[in-house]
Amino acid sequence: MEQISWTDDLRTGNALIDGDHRKLVGLVNALCAAMAQAPANDGMSAAMNDLIVYSKEHFGREETEMKRIQYVASLAHASEHAKLIKQAVELKSMLDAGGMINVVAVSGFLCEWLRHHILTADKKLAIALKNPTPRG
Numbered sequence: 001m002e003q004i005s006w007t008d009d010l011r012t013g014n015a016l017i018d019g020d021h022r023k024l025v026g027l028v029n030a031l032c033a034a035m036a037q038a039p040a041n042d043g044m045s046a047a048m049n050d051l052i053v054y055s056k057e058h059f060g061r062e063e064t065e066m067k068r069i070q071y072v073a074s075l076a077h078a079s080e081h082a083k084l085i086k087q088a089v090e091l092k093s094m095l096d097a098g099g100m101i102n103v104v105a106v107s108g109f110l111c112e113w114l115r116h117h118i119l120t121a122d123k124k125l126a127i128a129l130k131n132p133t134p135r136g
């Protein structure tokens, strides 16, 4: 089962965002560990729920910061957040309904999504937060 490591390349340099991301990495790994126990999936739904709850909080903090600096890419960035939440909620619904999910594909998807989102969207946001463009 895929896991994600907290490596230096994932640091954005923004303490608030990096702290949240470390916790997100832990939650994704906890979910992947629970998925490794499939099909005994009691722990999977709870771990998915923890990830959804914390992701919403974290995405909310990033989106508040985007609003504060009137970030130009805020709509595209927030839409990546919304899509991830939607997919995670759908997966949790499937689990809660007793459905089967492809745990290898889901763990790969979540690890890749998080790495890609941090390395692209979040790093750009951290740069903008450091150097907000003055607006008249």
Ligand SMILES: [Fe+2]
Pocket (backbone or CB within 6 Å): 059, 062, 077, 081, 117, 121, 122
């Ligand atoms: Fe983000």
